[in-house]
Amino acid sequence: MKQTIKISLKFVLVMTVLLGVLYPLTMTGIGQLVFHDKVNGQLITKDDKVVGSKLIGQTFEGDTYLHGRPQEVSQLSPVSKEQEELVTQRVKQTQELEGTTDKVPSDLVLASGSGLDPEISVESAKYQVPRIAEKRHVTEKIVNDIINEHTTGVDNFMLSNKRVNVLEVNLALDDL
Structure with missing residues (x-):
């Protein structure tokens, strides 16, 4: 039971970092580099x-x-x-x-x-x-x-x- 909870918490933490931090920062960076005028409201x-x-x-x-x-x-x-x-x-x-x-x-x-x-x-x-x-x-x-x-x-x-x-x-x- 403890092993399952540890694995679940690690998974939530990893996915939070990946999808809640790294992915948005990557997309924002790509947008700023490639489409600077458009992502800033023209x-x-x-x-x-x-x-x-x-x-x-x-x-x-x-x-x-x-x-x-x-x-x-x-x-x-x-x-x-x-x-x-x-x-x-x-x-x-x-x-x-x-x-x-x-x-x-x-x-x-x-x-x-x-x-x-x-x-x-x-x-x-x-x-x-x-x-x-x-x-x-x-x-x-x-x-x-x-x-x-x-x-x-x-x-x-x-x-x-x-x-x-x-x-x-x-x-x-x-x-x-």
């Missing part, structure tokens, strides 16, 4: 100061910036009255901000499950171009060019996967 720096991450959405206030998805996480049912009222309110606010009655792209009024999406659709970015160009006193072509430079993803025959990183576009707009 931070974006400007003038040697961290201004954000490519992976986490941020709220931008003001008429001169590209706005991303709503940051509030909603666990409401898509068919609930509360969700309908919330989306209707966001549509009105967005149309007032943009100075138009055009249909608002869905990702400007619907929050994601995490509330942290750093990207929006190209359609949502282009929807905001007239306002940004007017407030920054530049042409719409300049704003469109910046959006196009920061567009990633591909179009295929069934759907579009093109998206725009809001932080990167706003930093580029600030560099104008």
Whole structure:
């Protein structure tokens, strides 16, 4: 009986050291060596100061910036009255901000499950171009060019996967 307990305790100790210490340290070391930028959150720096991450959405206030998805996480049912009222309110606010009655792209009024999406659709970015160009006193072509430079993803025959990183576009707009 004592022999069995000793063997079991030694096994637990060895496995704790292997799987609880050595394995995580090895994986962290390999990640730092091979994928340094990715494992550290893909931070974006400007003038040697961290201004954000490519992976986490941020709220931008003001008429001169590209706005991303709503940051509030909603666990409401898509068919609930509360969700309908919330989306209707966001549509009105967005149309007032943009100075138009055009249909608002869905990702400007619907929050994601995490509330942290750093990207929006190209359609949502282009929807905001007239306002940004007017407030920054530049042409719409300049704003469109910046959006196009920061567009990633591909179009295929069934759907579009093109998206725009809001932080990167706003930093580029600030560099104008």
